[in-house]
Amino acid sequence: MANIISDETMEYVGILAKLELSDEQKEQAKKDMARMLDYIDMLNELDTSGVEPMSHVFPVNNVFREDEVANGDEREKILKNAPAKKEGSFMVPKTVE
Amino acid sequence: MAKQYETVIGLEVHVELATKTKIFCGCSTAFGGAPNTHTCPVCTGMPGSLPVLNKKVVELAMAVGLATNCKIHQFCKFDRKNYFYPDNPQNYQISQLYLPICYEGGIEIETPAGKKIVGIHEIHMEEDAGKLIHDEWEDCSLVDYNRSGVPLIEIVSEPDMRSAEEVIAYLDKLRLIIQYLGASDCKLQEGSMRADVNLSVREAGAKEYGTRTEMKNLNSFKAIARAVEGERARQIELLEEGKKVIQETRRWDDNKESSYPMRSKEDAQDYRYFPDPDLVPVIISDEWLEEIRARQPELRTEKLLRYKKEFDIPDYDAGILTGSKRMADIFEETTALCGRPKKVSNWLMGETLRLLKEEGMEPEELSFSPENLAKLIRLTEDGTINQTVAKEVFEKIFREDIDPQAYVEEHGLKTVSDEDELRRVVEDVIAANPQSVSDYRGGKKKALGFLVGQTMKAMKGKADPGVVSRILTKLL
Ligand SMILES: [Zn+2]
Numbered sequence: 001m002a003n004i005i006s007d008e009t010m011e012y013v014g015i016l017a018k019l020e021l022s023d024e025q026k027e028q029a030k031k032d033m034a035r036m037l038d039y040i041d042m043l044n045e046l047d048t049s050g051v052e053p054m055s056h057v058f059p060v061n062n063v064f065r066e067d068e069v070a071n072g073d074e075r076e077k078i079l080k081n082a083p084a085k086k087e088g089s090f091m092v093p094k095t096v097e
Numbered sequence: 098m099a100k101q102y103e104t105v106i107g108l109e110v111h112v113e114l115a116t117k118t119k120i121f122c123g124c125s126t127a128f129g130g131a132p133n134t135h136t137c138p139v140c141t142g143m144p145g146s147l148p149v150l151n152k153k154v155v156e157l158a159m160a161v162g163l164a165t166n167c168k169i170h171q172f173c174k175f176d177r178k179n180y181f182y183p184d185n186p187q188n189y190q191i192s193q194l195y196l197p198i199c200y201e202g203g204i205e206i207e208t209p210a211g212k213k214i215v216g217i218h219e220i221h222m223e224e225d226a227g228k229l230i231h232d233e234w235e236d237c238s239l240v241d242y243n244r245s246g247v248p249l250i251e252i253v254s255e256p257d258m259r260s261a262e263e264v265i266a267y268l269d270k271l272r273l274i275i276q277y278l279g280a281s282d283c284k285l286q287e288g289s290m291r292a293d294v295n296l297s298v299r300e301a302g303a304k305e306y307g308t309r310t311e312m313k314n315l316n317s318f319k320a321i322a323r324a325v326e327g328e329r330a331r332q333i334e335l336l337e338e339g340k341k342v343i344q345e346t347r348r349w350d351d352n353k354e355s356s357y358p359m360r361s362k363e364d365a366q367d368y369r370y371f372p373d374p375d376l377v378p379v380i381i382s383d384e385w386l387e388e389i390r391a392r393q394p395e396l397r398t399e400k401l402l403r404y405k406k407e408f409d410i411p412d413y414d415a416g417i418l419t420g421s422k423r424m425a426d427i428f429e430e431t432t433a434l435c436g437r438p439k440k441v442s443n444w445l446m447g448e449t450l451r452l453l454k455e456e457g458m459e460p461e462e463l464s465f466s467p468e469n470l471a472k473l474i475r476l477t478e479d480g481t482i483n484q485t486v487a488k489e490v491f492e493k494i495f496r497e498d499i500d501p502q503a504y505v506e507e508h509g510l511k512t513v514s515d516e517d518e519l520r521r522v523v524e525d526v527i528a529a530n531p532q533s534v535s536d537y538r539g540g541k542k543k544a545l546g547f548l549v550g551q552t553m554k555a556m557k558g559k560a561d562p563g564v565v566s567r568i569l570t571k572l573l
Contacts, residue, residue, distance in 0.1 A: 016367055018181055055174050061378045067116050067153035070123025073134040078141055088132040089230070089239035092183040096231060096238075 003037035005030040100337075101301035104329045105309075106264055106294060107218075107256035110271060111249050112281045113225065113289040114157045120224050120248035121148030121191065121376075128287075132241035140224075140246035142186030148375050150175075154248040155198070155379060157280040158222050159389045161250060162199030164274045164396060165217050170196045171381040175222075175373045183240050184226040192251075194370045197221035198379075203255075204274070206266040215267045216255030223249050250280075256295065256306065261325040265318050268292060276422040277396050282461065285316050292321055297342070298332045307332070308342040312349050312356060320351040327354055400425060408438035414446050421460035424449075430467035435474045444470060448488060452495050465498040473501040485558040486510045513559050516568070519552075522560075523568050526551045537573055545569060 010026050013033070021029060075088060084091040119126055122139035138146035162169055173196040177189040199220035205212050227245040229238045252271065258264050272283040272290060283290040297309035312328055315321045327349075332342050347356040395403070397419050404415040419425050424445060431441045453460060473494060477487045482505055490510065493499045505511060513519060526548055527534055537544035545566065552565045 016179075016369065055172075055372060055378045056374070058377065061380045063149060063377050064152035064155075065118070065123065065149045067118050067151050068123065069118050069125045071125070071135075071137045073130075074137060075131075075133045078133060078136050078138070078143075081141070081143060084237075086232070086235075086237070086239055088134075089241050090133070090183075091237050091239055094231060094236050094238050095183050095229060 002041060003034040005033045005037075009033075102298045102329075102333050102336075103301050103303075104259055104296060104298050104325070105256045105306055106258040106260075106296050106325065107309075108252075108254045108258070108264065108267065109293040109295065109311075110252040110254075110268070111291040111293075112161075112252065112275055112283060114154055114248040114250060115279060115281050116151055116153045116157070116248055118151055119246035120151050120154050120222070121246055124246065126247050130243050132239070133243060135243040136245070140186070141242050142188070148191065148373075150376060150379070151248060154222055155381070156389055157248075157278070158198045158220060158250050159381065159386065160278050160393060161252070161275055161280050162202065162220050163390055163393060164278055165199075165202045165204050165220070165252070165271070167199035167202030167217055167220060169199055169381060169386060171383075171386070172196065172378060173198045173381070174378040175376045176370045177373045178223075178368045178370055180368060182226075183238060184229050184245070186227065186240075186242060186245060190224060190226065191373055191376070192223035192370075193221035195372070204267070204270050206263060206270055208263055208266060213257075213263070215257045215263070218253045218255050220250050220252045223251060225249050256297075256309075261322040264294070264325055265322060268318065268321070273397050273420070273422070276461070277394060277400075279394070284461070285318065288316070291316070294321065294324060294328070296325060296328050296332070298329060298336065307336075308344050310342065310344065311346045313346060313359070314348045314350075317351075320349065323351065323354055324349040324356065328356060331356070404428075408432070408442070410438065410442055414442055417446060417450070418442065423463050424460045427463060427465075427467050427470070431470045431474070434467055434471035437474055437478070440474045440478075441470065444474070444491065448491050449495065452492065463495075465494045469494045469498055469501055476501055476505060480514075480561070481505065481511055483512050483558065483561055485553070486512070489558070510557075510559055512561055513556060514561070514564070516564070519556075519560060519564065520568055520572070522555050523552055523565065523572060526555060527569075527572060534573065545573075 007026075010030050010033075013029075014021055014026075079085045079088070079090070082090045113126075116126060118124060119135075119140055122137050124135045124137050124140055127135065133141075139148050159169060173193065175191050176194045178192045178194070179189045181188050197219040200218070202217035202220075203214045204217070205214050225244050225247040227240050227242040229240055231238050254267065258267060275281050275283050275290075281289055285291070292315055294312040294315065295309050296312065297307035299305065299307040310328060310332070312324050315324055328347070335342055343358075346359045348359050349356045401415045401419045404410045404418060405412060410418065417424070418428050428438075428441055428445055432438045435441065449463070452458075453463075470491075473487060473490060476482050476490075477484065482490065486505075490499075490501045490504055493504060494501060530548060530551060533544040533547050537548070548569055549562055549566050552569070553560055553562060556565075
């Protein structure tokens with residue numbers, strides 16, 4: 001493996017992803033990430049000069065909706081998916097800026 | 098000598114677009130619904146839901162871009178901005194990083210030192226977040242996703258402004274352009290226009306920019322001006338003390354007139370943007386662009402010139418009338434109905450401005466109908482009511498949008514033109530004011546004015562003062 005993921009990077013990625021990993025999981029994740037980066041390095045060896053960057057895997061564009069209200073009040077259905085609810089709202093741990 | 102500092106300011110302005118539905122789903126954007134009644138699997142980030150772009154959003158964004166002299170990326174796409182916060186149900190916000198719809202524009206502002214261009218770096222389309230309500234009793238927050246997915250454009254300026262005045266001039270101009278386009282109502286208090294201020298200071302003449310901070314939570318022009326002054330002073334003080342400005346996001350507290358750093362999103366400044374695979378690229382053909390260009394309405398500068406030319410309205414008045422889209426609309430519609438542009442302008446420049454000031458209201462909040470103002474003008478033109486009564490009726494129109502014709506009938510406010518009736522009232526007034534009568538006869542011509550006033554009062558204003566004066570002179 002050419003790429004080596006440092007402990008700091010592992011820590012940082014964990015913070016960004018809001019994941020708490022055990023030491024073994026961290027070691028495994030470091031190996032996986034290094035392999036991914038190696039694969040990207042391999043792709044980078046290809047000469048892509050003159051090739052348009054691809055924005056989407058399907059050759060489709062301009063898929064639009066007209067600006068017309070199509071949905072009604074489905075609060076009860078939507079809130080069925082909430083882990084916790086109160087007063088018609090999703091309930092989450094107190095989050096204050 | 099004390100060091101001279103220059104303030105460098107750039108703005109990020111979010112504007113809620115005036116669409117009926119959200120940017121990626123058919124939920125209503127109407128204000129004031131009960132929590133989560135305008136939601137669906139898309140705008141609550143349910144797995145497997147598919148966002149589909151609202152065409153109107155693209156068209157409004159293009160319109161704003163064209164009106165602010167931007168270039169248009171005719172191939173543009175959406176990216177995901179990743180962060181965790183409960184107001185953002187998908188854990189990413191759909192936005193545009195790599196190919197924003199508009200770029201490299203600018204608008205001209207007036208400053209005490211003359212005209213100046215404020216550059217626009219880019220305008221991109223994105224979705225709004227939900228609203229968090231912090232529960233007072235329990236240790237929890239409640240999330241309402243009614244605003245989640247409401248379409249926004251973010252207008253990012255270049256760091257071209259140097260003072261609070263320039264910031265306000267820029268915002269004012271931008272707001273007018275967007276209101277004229279009908280792309281948003283741009284109400285700061287209600288949050289349909291929000292400005293974040295990026296500010297740094299540097300020693301006068303320095304080439305490099307200083308470290309900047311970003312200020313949030315600014316919901317009036319006055320708060321923005323105070324925040325600019327406050328942050329400038331804070332940064333200069335740090336530098337004077339030999340300390341460093343830390344690059345951070347700060348929240349302005351307008352009551353305390355000070356700011357404090359925001360912490361919660363601090364460790365998530367790395368947004369790891371990537372193209373949104375759920376959304377296909379938007380290709381704007383030349384034809385589509387031309388169609389939008391052709392549909393652009395008359396903007397303020399053109400309107401101002403036209404008012405002067407077409408209606409012979411003085412420069413200052415034309416400036417006020419076109420200074421608000423609502424005011425300009427009322428002026429034009431009323432003029433079209435009654436054909437008396439000068440009279441309409443007088444009502445707007447006089448009584449309307451006076452009442453707005455009295456009520457502490459903005460012109461955008463005017464709610465009376467052009468039909469009723471036009472009717473009022475006709476009633477004064479044909480002599481049905483006099484100016485004093487008209488002012489009283491106008492106040493009713495201003496506040497309650499009453500039909501002046503019905504109101505005048507109902508309250509018996511028509512000017513009394515029956516000379517016999519007037520003569521009887523004048524005779525009573527003469528009898529009741531012997532002192533003024535003898536003053537007048539003794540040569541004090543001013544006493545006539547008093548007697549006219551007394552007669553008008555007795556008539557409850559429903560007389561023509563000229564006619565009253567004539568009858569008085571005759572009888573005295
Ligand atoms: Zn929805």
